[in-house]
Amino acid sequence: MASETGIGASVKRKEDARFITGAGNYTDDINAAGQTYAVFVRSPYPRAKINGVDTAAAAATDGVVAVFTGADLAADEIGDLPCGWLVKSKDGSDMVAPPHPPIATQAVNYVGEPYAVVIGETLEAAKNGAEAVDADFEELPAVVDLATAASADQIHESVPNNQAYDWELGDKAATDAAFDNADHVATVDIVNNRLIPNAIEPRAALGEYDAAAGTYTLHTTSQNPHLERLVLAAFVNVAPEARLRVISPDVGGGFGSKIFVYAEETAVIWAAGKVRRPVKWRAERSESFLADCHGRDHVTTAQLALAQDGKFLGLRVKTKANMGAYLSTFASSVPTYLYGTLMAGQYTTPAIYVEVQSLYTNTAPVDAYRGAGRPEATYVVERCVETAAREMSIDPAEIRRRNFIQPGDFPYDTPVALTYDTGDYEASLDKALEHIDYAGFGARRAASESAGRKRGIGFSCYIEACGLAPSQVAISLGAGVGLFEVGEVRVDVTGSVTVVTGSHSHGQSHETTFAQIISDKLGVPFENVTVLHGDTGRSDYALGTYGSRSLAVGGSAIISATDKIIAKGKKIAAHILEAQEDQMEFADGTFTVVDSNQSITFPEVAFAAYVPQNYPLEELEPGLSEKAFYDPPNFTYPAGAHICEVEVDPDTGVVDIVDFVAVDDFGHVVNPMIVEGQVHGGLAQGIGQALLEHGVYDDTGQLLSGSYMDYTMPRADDLPSFTVDTTVTPCTHNPLGVKGCGEAGAIGSTAAVMNAVTDALGVASVPMPATPETVWRAARGE
Amino acid sequence: MEQAGESRIAQPRDRVWRALNDPEVLSRCLDGCKSMTRVGDGEYEAEVGAKVGPVKATFKAAISLNDVVEPESYRLDVEVKGGAAGFAKGSALVNLEEVAGDDGDETLLTYQINGNIGGKLAQIGSRLVDAAARKMAARFFERIKVDFDTA
Numbered sequence: 001m002a003s004e005t006g007i008g009a010s011v012k013r014k015e016d017a018r019f020i021t022g023a024g025n026y027t028d029d030i031n032a033a034g035q036t037y038a039v040f041v042r043s044p045y046p047r048a049k050i051n052g053v054d055t056a057a058a059a060a061t062d063g064v065v066a067v068f069t070g071a072d073l074a075a076d077e078i079g080d081l082p083c084g085w086l087v088k089s090k091d092g093s094d095m096v097a098p099p100h101p102p103i104a105t106q107a108v109n110y111v112g113e114p115y116a117v118v119i120g121e122t123l124e125a126a127k128n129g130a131e132a133v134d135a136d137f138e139e140l141p142a143v144v145d146l147a148t149a150a151s152a153d154q155i156h157e158s159v160p161n162n163q164a165y166d167w168e169l170g171d172k173a174a175t176d177a178a179f180d181n182a183d184h185v186a187t188v189d190i191v192n193n194r195l196i197p198n199a200i201e202p203r204a205a206l207g208e209y210d211a212a213a214g215t216y217t218l219h220t221t222s223q224n225p226h227l228e229r230l231v232l233a234a235f236v237n238v239a240p241e242a243r244l245r246v247i248s249p250d251v252g253g254g255f256g257s258k259i260f261v262y263a264e265e266t267a268v269i270w271a272a273g274k275v276r277r278p279v280k281w282r283a284e285r286s287e288s289f290l291a292d293c294h295g296r297d298h299v300t301t302a303q304l305a306l307a308q309d310g311k312f313l314g315l316r317v318k319t320k321a322n323m324g325a326y327l328s329t330f331a332s333s334v335p336t337y338l339y340g341t342l343m344a345g346q347y348t349t350p351a352i353y354v355e356v357q358s359l360y361t362n363t364a365p366v367d368a369y370r371g372a373g374r375p376e377a378t379y380v381v382e383r384c385v386e387t388a389a390r391e392m393s394i395d396p397a398e399i400r401r402r403n404f405i406q407p408g409d410f411p412y413d414t415p416v417a418l419t420y421d422t423g424d425y426e427a428s429l430d431k432a433l434e435h436i437d438y439a440g441f442g443a444r445r446a447a448s449e450s451a452g453r454k455r456g457i458g459f460s461c462y463i464e465a466c467g468l469a470p471s472q473v474a475i476s477l478g479a480g481v482g483l484f485e486v487g488e489v490r491v492d493v494t495g496s497v498t499v500v501t502g503s504h505s506h507g508q509s510h511e512t513t514f515a516q517i518i519s520d521k522l523g524v525p526f527e528n529v530t531v532l533h534g535d536t537g538r539s540d541y542a543l544g545t546y547g548s549r550s551l552a553v554g555g556s557a558i559i560s561a562t563d564k565i566i567a568k569g570k571k572i573a574a575h576i577l578e579a580q581e582d583q584m585e586f587a588d589g590t591f592t593v594v595d596s597n598q599s600i601t602f603p604e605v606a607f608a609a610y611v612p613q614n615y616p617l618e619e620l621e622p623g624l625s626e627k628a629f630y631d632p633p634n635f636t637y638p639a640g641a642h643i644c645e646v647e648v649d650p651d652t653g654v655v656d657i658v659d660f661v662a663v664d665d666f667g668h669v670v671n672p673m674i675v676e677g678q679v680h681g682g683l684a685q686g687i688g689q690a691l692l693e694h695g696v697y698d699d700t701g702q703l704l705s706g707s708y709m710d711y712t713m714p715r716a717d718d719l720p721s722f723t724v725d726t727t728v729t730p731c732t733h734n735p736l737g738v739k740g741c742g743e744a745g746a747i748g749s750t751a752a753v754m755n756a757v758t759d760a761l762g763v764a765s766v767p768m769p770a771t772p773e774t775v776w777r778a779a780r781g782e
Numbered sequence: 783m784e785q786a787g788e789s790r791i792a793q794p795r796d797r798v799w800r801a802l803n804d805p806e807v808l809s810r811c812l813d814g815c816k817s818m819t820r821v822g823d824g825e826y827e828a829e830v831g832a833k834v835g836p837v838k839a840t841f842k843a844a845i846s847l848n849d850v851v852e853p854e855s856y857r858l859d860v861e862v863k864g865g866a867a868g869f870a871k872g873s874a875l876v877n878l879e880e881v882a883g884d885d886g887d888e889t890l891l892t893y894q895i896n897g898n899i900g901g902k903l904a905q906i907g908s909r910l911v912d913a914a915a916r917k918m919a920a921r922f923f924e925r926i927k928v929d930f931d932t933a
Contacts, residue, residue, distance in 0.1 A: 044868045044901025111901065131865045286905060698908075700898055706905030 005519050005526035007736070010673035014511045024250040027204040027219050032278035035206070036065050038268055039126035040281070041116040041133045042290065043108035046142035046362040046701025047155065050107055050135060053116055058132040063125025066275050067133065068267070069116045070105035078102065078270055081261055082235045083327035084227075086478035087165050087336050087358075095165035098156035098360070100326040102236070102263040108137070109155060109325035110364050111703055112290025117267050119275055142362040142701030146322045147299050149359040155325065156360065164323050164332060164358040169340040170416050175353035178314025182305035186388035192376045193768045194297035194322070194695035195688075196711055197369055199506075201252025202283035203292065205265035207272035215243045218269045222246065222534075223254045223504050224544020227481065229536045231261040231329070238270050241536075248534035251506035255685070256368035257292045258506065259546045260329035264291070289706045294695050295369025297322035298335065298376050304349075304384040310394045312403050314351040315343055317380055321358045324365035330546075331367040332358065337477060338373030338465070338547075344414035345381040346425040346461050346639055347403040352415045362701045368546065370685055370746040371464070378462040382751035386459065387764065396459050396755075397433060401426060404461075407729075418465060420637045421732040423665060428727045429461060432641040432663040435723045441645070454648045454779075455658075456760025460752035463639040466548035466740035469632035484631040485549070486542040487557030489518065489565050491624040493610040495603025496528040502542020503554030504534045507681075508742060509674045510550060514558055516670055517736070521562045523589020523602055540627065548740025551670065552636045552731065559735040560628030568624060569605045575616045576600055576608060636731045636739035640664035642683075644752040648760045653776030655691055655757055661723045662748065667731040667739040675741045679724050682745020688714035689746075690753035694769050712769075783872065785916050786894045789923040793930050794887040795880045799853035801926060802876065811925035813918055816840065824850065830862075834907040834914045839867035854878055860897070868904060870911075872897015874919075891926075895919060 005011050018024050055067040081100045088094055104115040116133045120126025143152040143162060150161045179185060205220040216239050222228045225246035233241040251258060264281055272279045283291070298321050305314040321335035340354035389399040404425045405412050412420045441457055448455035468474060471482040488500040497518050503510055515529035532538055545554075570584040573591035577584075577598050585592045592599040608615055609624040645659040662679055669675050692712040696705045705711040730737030750768070757770045766778045791798050801807045805826055809818035814831040821827050824847035831840045841864040850856045855877045862870040872895060879890040899911055907914070 041866070042901075044903075046900075111905070127866075133865075286902065290905065698904070700900070702898075702900050702904035702908070704904065704908050709906070710909065 003520065005516060007516055007520040007668070007670050009516065009671065011512055011516055011526065011671055013509050013674065014515065015509060026201055026250045026252060027206060027221050028282045030206055030219050030249065031280070032206060032208055035278040035280050036119045036121060036275060037123040037126045038271060038279050038281040039118050039120065039123070039130040040114040040264060040287070041118065041130045042287070043104070043111060043113045043115055045108060045137055045139055046111050046144070047140045048108050048137035049140060050104060050115060051138055052136045054134040055116060057134060058118055058129040061125065061129040061132050063121040064129035065119040065121060065277070066271070067116060067118050067129060068103065068271060068274070070101050070103035073103050073267070073270060074101065074105055076270065077237055078266070079236045081263065081266065082231065083332055084329055084480040085333040086480065087167055087332040088478065089165045090168045095332055096159050097164065097327040098159050102266040110362050111701060112287070112364060113325065114263050117271065119271055119279055144361055144363065144697050144699055144701045146297065146320055146359060146361060149361050150357065155362060159360060162360040164327060164360065166355070166357045167336050168353070168355050170353040171351055172353045174351040175314045175316055178351040179303070179305045179316065182313050183308040184306045184388065184392055186304045186306065186384055186391055188302050188383045188387050188765065190300045190302065190380060190383060191767060192296045192298040192300065192379055193689060193693070194366070195295040195369055195693050196289055196695045196705070197255050197257035197292055197295060198288065198713060199253035199255060199257055202285060202288045203258065203262065203264065204282040205268040206278060206280045207269035208278045209273040209276060211276055215245065216269055216273065217245045217247065218265060219247045219249060220265045221251050221258050222248045223251070223258045223506060223546055225504065225534055225536050226502065226541050227544055228261055228265070232266060232269060236266055238266070245537040247537070248504050251504070254506045255370040256295065256372055256546060260293055260367055286707060289711065290364060290703060293328045293365050293367040294324065295366060296376060296689070297366050300380055302380045302384050304388050306388055306392065310392060310399045310402050312347055312349040315349050315384065317343060317354045319356045321356055322363065322366050323358050323360050324363045325360060326365050328365040328367035331365060333479070334368050334373045335376070339377045341416050341418050342374050342377035342463065342465060343381060343416050345378070346400070346405060346423070346463050348405055349403070350415060354416065363697050370682065371743045372547065374464040374743065375686065375689070375747045375750055378460060378747050379751045382460045382462065382755065386755040397429060397438065400429060400459065400461050419634060421634055422729045423637060423639050424727060424729050425461060425639055428639065428663040428665055429641040431725055431727060432643045432661045435661040435663065435725060436643045436645060436659060448647050454650055454760040456646050456648070456756040456758070458644045458752045458755025458757070458759055460642040460748045460755065462642065462744070462748035462751070463637055464744060464747045465635035465637055466743065467552035467632050467636045468547050468549065469553070469635050471631050481543060482631070483543060484629050485554040485557045486540045486627065486629050487554060487561045488539065488627040489558060489561040489625070491565060491606045493607060495524065495606040497522065497524050499529060499531045499558060500539045501531060501533045501554050501558060502539045502544060503550040504545040506545070508545065508550055508678070509671070513551060513670050513674060514555065517555060517558060518562065521559065522565065548742040551736070551738050552734055552740050553630060553632050555736055555738065556632065556734045557628050557630035560630050561626045564626035564628060565624060568620070568626065569602065571620055572605050572608055572615065573600050576614055633733045636667065636734065638664060638666050638739040638741065638744050640744060640748055642748040642752040644749070644756040646753070646756040646760055648757065648775060648779070650779045653772035653774070653779065655770055655775055657687065657720045657753065659723070660720050660749070662745065663725045663727060664741065664744050665727045665729055665739070666741045666744070667728060668737040669726060670736070670738065676724050678741045679745045680722055682743060682747070683722055683749045684714045684719055686746040686749030687719060687753055689768065690750045691769050691771070692718065783898060783912055783915060784896045785912070785919065786892070787920060787923065788890060788892040789927055790881070791889045791891060791927045791930070792883055792885070793889055795878050795889045796853045798878055798889045798891065801929065807926070807929055811922050811929055813921050824848070832918070834903060835910040837867050837902050837907045839864040841867070864903065866902060868899060868901020870897060870899045870903060891923060893919065893923065
């Protein structure tokens with residue numbers, strides 16, 4: 001049923017009225033009476049021993065309320081910031097994580113690490129106080145280069161060789177054997193460039209302490225307030241969960257960077273209790289560059305073994321992953337369970353072996369960023385495939401076709417631990433080839449050539465795994481949390497509906513999509529559905545939003561709760577209509593006795609539930625409000641074909657993306673307009689990584705790309721008008737048959753762009769980002 | 783950061799040398815210098831207001847003269863702390879050569895500077911700091927020259 005507001009309709013977003021009129025309610029918009037302001041004092045050194053921090057002058061500064069150092073937090077037994085996923089090394093040993101105090105105590109290990117926080121009556125007073133903090137640092141040589149980090153100076157006393165872990169996945173012997181039997185081996189050396197997230201709203205926090213009740217309330221820019229509360233309560237020891245409420249109001253973008261529990265909100269909520277006044281902090285953009293977790297940053301060598309006919313026999317991947325100075329909340333899982341597990345791609349490669357060594361450096365911590373591991377995996381696989389195709393003179397579309405897992409092969413067990421439930425990869429590729437007019441490429445290339453330009457085409461047939469699952473498997477692999485989601489459907493007395501979800505929307509449009517689901521399933525008018533999210537005081541414990549899970553996992557929880565509502569509604573309706581419960585049908589908002597004209601509407605049933613006059617109270621509780629926890633049995637596996645066509649000006653090195661086609665299989669789609677928007681955003685970020693964005697530290701450990709003067713974000717004029725289309729193989733294991741769409745654009749596009757650029761230049765590789773200078777040099781064979 | 787330059791001063795070398803060792807002269811000639819105090823033999827502390835791109839701050843500098851070969855050369859080691867603005871450190875090799883001028887002895891001053899920066903200075907000002915430092919050094923040695931005429 002596709003009503004104007006139901007599942008499948010491109011309903012305009014409920015959120016936009018407030019966002020485009022400036023009426024959004026972001027953390028920094030919220031002010032509390034008597035509020036003070038926090039300013040963090042940050043290390044200018046990438047690595048230094050702290051001999052002492054003199055706060056006397058800062059404390060004496062006009063308008064300064066308090067100055068705290070790491071020692072003050074330690075004295076209050078405020079704990080370290082933990083990493084929530086225990087990865088084990090090849091030898092079975094646990095990963096090694098250094099202590100990570102929220103405010104540095106003994107040493108600072110990256111530029112921007114806070115070593116004191118000043119609380120002021122005004123922001124200006126706090127800034128003046130911060131200027132007056134005098135620290136005695138003893139500079140130490142910084143470890144910056146990932147490739148040599150294992151043999152460099154040891155950063156943390158407790159971490160030999162600067163190594164977090166040395167992990168493996170797959171069958172080494174079988175993979176070696178595949179290479180022994182190969183007719184051709186394609187090798188790629190890849191640097192996956194470091195990215196800095198740059199959500200449009202910087203991180204912020206407002207901490208409040210209610211001395212009378214002994215409770216804390218933290219408003220902050222979190223993608224998952226329950227996780228924030230759990231960590232602050234159980235690990236950091238701010239307060240027990242029951243006395244700590246975490247609220248994420250409107251949040252302006254996260255892309256993963258707001259999943260993590262950071263030093264700043266930790267210090268803010270603790271400080272609110274110390275100074276007995278509300279404490280507000282909002283990052284300046286410069287702080288975001290320094291202290292938000294960065295993304296990607298891998299160095300990889302990969303080899304694909306092939307038979308004469310282009311069939312893939314084996315894949316070998318060896319990666320060094322940069323963790324930065326400390327292990328952030330989920331950092332350890334990104335280059336392992338979200339990376340190594342994706343190396344089969346869309347292909348039947350029978351033997352795969354992946355090794356990942358994660359290393360510490362004196363740089364900002366690195367953690368999940370849109371795609372988290374899967375863009376890196378796609379880049380490895382799709383660069384290998386494209387390289388093999390060129391080296392063996394096989395058409396790049398054809399070589400993929402020869403190796404695709406076929407629709408009849410599902411469920412398909414890959415050699416790297418995943419079971420794909422469904423897919424039709426050739427369908428997406430065919431559609432994409434048609435959109436890009438692959439047949440006409442030769443003529444277009446010739447036309448460019450005669451105009452002095454080099455045209456190239458690049459493919460990326462990506463797969464990703466999202467809606468991380470199931471809880472028991474993940475926990476057995478080291479996850480410290482479950483992976484379910486909670487959904488609550490509260491039917492109001494008059495039949496309108498309030499949905500409370502544990503998922504959080506910071507651009508994903510839950511308020512619209514979830515309302516569409518409810519409207520569709522319960523027949524309630526779309527405008528009569530309100531979606532609440534982002535508040536530990538409103539919803540049960542849940543995991544929040546990351547890894548494209550909101551609809552597949554959070555939406556499934558809502559469906560489960562809705563099923564319970566319908567089941568209870570049938571009982572109530574059967575009683576009122578004097579029929580048997582199993583004779584009741586529910587459709588389009590009406591309960592009907594089968595094969596009769598007896599019916600009762602959903603609002604009438606709701607009213608009866610809350611005003612239980614004609615109601616079976618002896619066997620049924622009053623009220624119509626249900627809740628469900630949904631634990632997904634498997635990941636969902638969105639997949640698609642991205643094709644990029646570029647023109648390169650060999651004289652300037654400027655890359656012009658002349659066409660970009662993305663055909664994605666997200667299963668069933670609830671709101672095509674919103675999905676298209678998600679794809680557009682993901683493509684912009686993936687293309688940004690390929691051509692523009694680069695987080696760079698100099699060899700002494702100073703961040704050089706620390707502002708928009710030096711860090712290039714993609715802008716509209718860097719991007720073409722995208723052609724976005726879908727194919728549909730419904731997910732087999734969730735009630736809506738949906739997959740995730742939030743990260744796919746960023747996962748698939750980067751490899752397609754780089755394959756196109758290398759194709760245009762006729763070179764084996766071009767480093768990312770393919771800036772004009774890089775491309776110009778590559779074009780000259782430098 | 784590395785740079786070098788020279789300045790020809792129409793004064794005898796020992797006079798130039800004395801000027802380069804006089805905190806008052808140094809203070810007068812250094813752009814934005816708010817104070818310069820001798821704190822020991824060949825050791826100075828200075829406060830300098832400077833602006834590099836969008837980073838504007840008062841920097842506290844600890845200066846020490848090393849490898850002094852009177853009246854020919856010294857190495858000026860500088861450590862600059864700008865609080866939230868970051869830090870800079872570096873050294874300048876200053877060499878004075880006696881040259882014959884039309885109206886008597888003159889001095890050819892040459893300098894080589896190298897150093898590095900950190901914190902906000904590097905984060906926001908890295909692409910600007912070379913130019914800013916070059917300008918500051920050039921103005922300093924130009925003013926030294928002029929200072930003899932006005933002192």
